[in-house]
Amino acid sequence: MTHSASALLRYRSRDLGIAFTAIALVVALSVSTDTFMTPGNLVNILDQIAVVGILACAVTVPMIAGVFDLSMSAVAALSAIMAITVANRWGIVAGASIAIVIGVALGTINGLAVTYARVNSFIATLATSMVFRGIATAVTDGQIVKADDMSLQTLSRPSPIAGITWATWLLIGVFAIVGIVVAKTVYGRNLYAVGGNPNAALVSGISVTGTRITAFMISGGLSAVAGLVLASRALSAQPSMGTGTEFTAIAAAVIGGVSLAGGAGAIWRSVLGVVLLQLIANGFNLLGAPTIYQQVVQGALILFAVSLDQFLRARDG
Amino acid sequence: MTTTAVSAPLISIEGLAKSYARNTVLHDLNLGLHAGRVYGLLGENGAGKTTFAGILSGLTHADSGHILIDGEPHAFRVPKDALDQGIAIITQEQSLALDRSVAENVFSGQLASTLGFVRTRALREQFTSLRDSVGFTDLHAGTVVRSLSQAKRQQVEILRALARDARVLIMDEPTAILSIAETQHLLQLIRRLAEDGRLVLLISHFLEDVLSVADEVIVLRDGAVTFAGPTEGQTPRTLTQHMVGRAVEIEHKRPTRVAPDAPVRLAVTGLTRTDGIGPVSFHVRAGEIVGMAGLVGAGRSEVARAIFGLDKISSGTVAVDGVELRRLTPHNAIRHGLAFVSEDRKHDGLSLVHSVRENASLVVRRKFARFHFRTVRPEKSAVGRHTDHMMVKASSIEQSVWQLSGGNQQKVMFAKWVMTNPTVLIVDEPTRGVDVGAKAQIYDIILGLAAQGIAIVIISSEIEEVMGLAHRLLVMRRGRVVREFDWGATSRAEVIAAAFGDYEQEDDTRDT
Ligand SMILES: Nc1ncnc2c1ncn2[C@@H]1O[C@H](COP(=O)(O)OP(=O)(O)OP(=O)(O)O)[C@@H](O)[C@H]1O
Ligand SMILES: [Mg+2]
Numbered sequence: 168m169t170h171s172a173s174a175l176l177r178y179r180s181r182d183l184g185i186a187f188t189a190i191a192l193v194v195a196l197s198v199s200t201d202t203f204m205t206p207g208n209l210v211n212i213l214d215q216i217a218v219v220g221i222l223a224c225a226v227t228v229p230m231i232a233g234v235f236d237l238s239m240s241a242v243a244a245l246s247a248i249m250a251i252t253v254a255n256r257w258g259i260v261a262g263a264s265i266a267i268v269i270g271v272a273l274g275t276i277n278g279l280a281v282t283y284a285r286v287n288s289f290i291a292t293l294a295t296s297m298v299f300r301g302i303a304t305a306v307t308d309g310q311i312v313k314a315d316d317m318s319l320q321t322l323s324r325p326s327p328i329a330g331i332t333w334a335t336w337l338l339i340g341v342f343a344i345v346g347i348v349v350a351k352t353v354y355g356r357n358l359y360a361v362g363g364n365p366n367a368a369l370v371s372g373i374s375v376t377g378t379r380i381t382a383f384m385i386s387g388g389l390s391a392v393a394g395l396v397l398a399s400r401a402l403s404a405q406p407s408m409g410t411g412t413e414f415t416a417i418a419a420a421v422i423g424g425v426s427l428a429g430g431a432g433a434i435w436r437s438v439l440g441v442v443l444l445q446l447i448a449n450g451f452n453l454l455g456a457p458t459i460y461q462q463v464v465q466g467a468l469i470l471f472a473v474s475l476d477q478f479l480r481a482r483d484g
Numbered sequence: 485m486t487t488t489a490v491s492a493p494l495i496s497i498e499g500l501a502k503s504y505a506r507n508t509v510l511h512d513l514n515l516g517l518h519a520g521r522v523y524g525l526l527g528e529n530g531a532g533k534t535t536f537a538g539i540l541s542g543l544t545h546a547d548s549g550h551i552l553i554d555g556e557p558h559a560f561r562v563p564k565d566a567l568d569q570g571i572a573i574i575t576q577e578q579s580l581a582l583d584r585s586v587a588e589n590v591f592s593g594q595l596a597s598t599l600g601f602v603r604t605r606a607l608r609e610q611f612t613s614l615r616d617s618v619g620f621t622d623l624h625a626g627t628v629v630r631s632l633s634q635a636k637r638q639q640v641e642i643l644r645a646l647a648r649d650a651r652v653l654i655m656d657e658p659t660a661i662l663s664i665a666e667t668q669h670l671l672q673l674i675r676r677l678a679e680d681g682r683l684v685l686l687i688s689h690f691l692e693d694v695l696s697v698a699d700e701v702i703v704l705r706d707g708a709v710t711f712a713g714p715t716e717g718q719t720p721r722t723l724t725q726h727m728v729g730r731a732v733e734i735e736h737k738r739p740t741r742v743a744p745d746a747p748v749r750l751a752v753t754g755l756t757r758t759d760g761i762g763p764v765s766f767h768v769r770a771g772e773i774v775g776m777a778g779l780v781g782a783g784r785s786e787v788a789r790a791i792f793g794l795d796k797i798s799s800g801t802v803a804v805d806g807v808e809l810r811r812l813t814p815h816n817a818i819r820h821g822l823a824f825v826s827e828d829r830k831h832d833g834l835s836l837v838h839s840v841r842e843n844a845s846l847v848v849r850r851k852f853a854r855f856h857f858r859t860v861r862p863e864k865s866a867v868g869r870h871t872d873h874m875m876v877k878a879s880s881i882e883q884s885v886w887q888l889s890g891g892n893q894q895k896v897m898f899a900k901w902v903m904t905n906p907t908v909l910i911v912d913e914p915t916r917g918v919d920v921g922a923k924a925q926i927y928d929i930i931l932g933l934a935a936q937g938i939a940i941v942i943i944s945s946e947i948e949e950v951m952g953l954a955h956r957l958l959v960m961r962r963g964r965v966v967r968e969f970d971w972g973a974t975s976r977a978e979v980i981a982a983a984f985g986d987y988e989q990e991d992d993t994r995d996t
Pocket of ligand 1: 504507509527528529530531532533534535536576877878886887888889890891892917919
């Protein structure tokens with residue numbers, strides 16, 4: 168009895184840990200600056216986390232299933248380029264739709280490479296990301312693709328509600344939908360089962376292959392959504408856009424407590440991780456502290472989060 | 485009985501064969517299995533039992549032959565295909581999603597849902613009714629599996645197979661890590677399942693268990709059936725004869741007397757772990773075998789792990805040959821001549837991707853090095869000698885350990901530690917999953933090591949084993965040594981009573 172009670176406390180203490188850190192940061196920043204708790208700053212923070220936030224939701228899905236998607240920013244770039252190209256001829260709706268279709272298709276390629284070709288997901292998606300960016304360069308000749316239609320910029324504009332930008336609403340929508348799918352549906356449970364122990368999932372009659380391919384399709388599709396937000400900011404797209412953002416997203420997920428070994432984590436954790444990273448950046452900004460230290464703090468946070476994950480695992484065998 | 489025998493078999497196996505490279509694991513198997521019966525599947529380590537079970541459940545693929553269910557041929561590509569035909573398996577190696585709840589693991593792959601959404605309440609209710617019908621009442625739906633003991637995890641696996649409501653249940657050594665009471669529970673459950681019309685295929689090295697529960701036994705030897713027929717008339721003796729081709733009798737003789745003034749090699753004083761298990765004090769003299777009995781969870785393995793420095797202690801000392809270990813770490817323990825064969829071969833025993841040779845010589849590798857360069861030939865011959873002695877069945881010592889059968893992995897781990905020439909050897913469940921022949925061999929080896937003056941601590945859930953081997957038997961309960969018996973001075977019933985704690989009332993009040 169005491170054994171399971173202490174185990175429970177251990178899991179809870181971890182939840183409390185991240186929540187506490189976030190609250191502590193908010194309190195500290197509200198007290199030490201008078202610019203933090205202003206509507207302008209908060210709207211700004213929410214707008215700035217949109218892209219990484221969507222990518223963090225995206226990457227968490229394959230991560231829970233025990234695989235990594237390192238091709239997300241490449242997918243975002245390629246689908247954004249196609250979106251603008253198509254939008255310039257057939258309008259924004261066609262452009263946005265094609266972006267998502269391409270994102271899902273590229274995700275499927277990742278999924279097939281990882282499951283049927285049995286390439287380790289790290290290597291497979293690193294390789295496909297090179298391919299995708301290569302294609303993007305070929306398609307654009309290495310040039311920036313500009314949008315003719317200003318309507319794409321809507322995403323970066325404030326909405327009538329509380330002045331929050333449409334991009335933030337998009338993040339909230341993605342967060343809600345993916346969060347519910349992962350936490351409440353049978354498919355979500357299958358993700359955990361596959362990531363937690365592929366063998367057990369197999370014996371239980373769950374298709375490990377199918378579940379993982381679908382996870383990559385979801386991360387691909389969401390990467391395209393993130394690509395659209397990025398494109399709306401500059402009203403253009405180019406092959407090198409967003410390079411490396413997936414690493415920030417993975418780092419955020421890990422800080423939030425998503426396990427690198429698979430089978431454990433939650434969408435809200437990843438989003439909270441993104442918020443934490445952004446709060447730190449914002450704090451440095453408002454306090455006028457040198458930004459070099461910002462990276463030191465963020466890096467230390469990642470090390471701490473991963474070592475905590477390892478520690479909890481080692482303890483419980 | 486006669487009516488079922490006449491009816492057509494539920495599963496017919498025709499000409500089933502399987503080989504790995506040049507190693508033929510199953511030769512032309514032909515069997516008919518009937519609903520409503522319990523079949524015991526026996527055989528030496530590496531005889532092909534797990535391989536057969538794997539083919540029946542879609543985990544492994546046969547090279548040739550057919551599986552007919554109700555007369556219809558079926559080929560199982562993945563376990564789901566077998567599940568669809570009502571065949572569920574409890575695999576030899578545990579496989580659970582450790583970070584998920586008990587209920588989720590049990591109903592994994594078939595969660596109650598509406599429109600794709602999990603019905604959490606229904607899931608809990610389903611779990612509770614299944615659990616109560618089986619009698620594993622101290623499992624709770626919401627507990628995270630990682631926090632459960634090995635035995636409890638095993639119960640989760642059993643429930644998962646039962647949750648399928650399968651017509652056919654295959655259990656690959658399900659009792660290997662269960663205690664006596666839990667095993668009895670499971671055997672009763674197996675009987676009930678058969679009475680409900682299910683077919684149960686039970687793989688086990690515990691001949692008594694099989695004899696008590698099975699209607700029929702099937703014995704495999706080197707991948708061929710050497711006996712298939714009713715349990716009636718069989719004895720452990722005849723079964724071993726079928727398994728190994730000769731009679732193996734495990735008979736425990738009084739161990740050679742230890743001189744009362746023999747030097748104390750291992751002295752443990754007031755050892756208390758940070759999780760509160762202890763304090764435990766005992767000593768082992770040169771040539772002495774000390775046994776540790778107790779229920780699963782009594783703290784025996786925990787004490788052993790702490791002595792070896794795998795887990796932290798809050799107080800107490802460990803001394804080897806009169807020298808107190810200043811810091812308890814595995815490195816230090818090994819330097820002082822301690823060796824520890826742990827109970828969990830997957831977790832801290834073996835590196836599965838490496839070969840038998842690399843695993844066996846891992847601790848002693850320095851001995852086979854000259855100026856830090858490895859010298860392979862003496863290493864090979866030493867490993868070969870030990871693995872032969874231990875009766876490891878492998879195609880060569882260069883075979884990867886993951887390809888070995890479960891029992892053979894266990895023997896490799898034992899060989900690894902015996903090779904270190906220890907002064908103190910602690911063995912935790914040394915014969916788990918090991919066949920009768922090899923068991924007798926391991927007993928001989930343990931006795932032989934003691935005769936050389938090594939101090940031995942043996943932990944086992946098989947009471948006969950510790951009672952038969954040990955000069956002194958310590959019974960642990962709730963983290964303490966509660967009783968001590970000399971060889972031959974007790975009975976199985978008395979040991980069990982001591983382990984359960986119903987022999988001395990006042991002791992109970994002191995503990996709680
Ligand atoms: N993947 C594999 N590659 C090569 N050989 C294998 C593989 N799996 C099993 N074998 C071999 O097949 C033989 C039969 O193994 P199996 O696991 O069926 O034995 P078992 O009867 O279950 O033994 P145990 O009682 O030890 O569990 C062994 O010799 C083993 O080494
Ligand atoms: Mg086996």
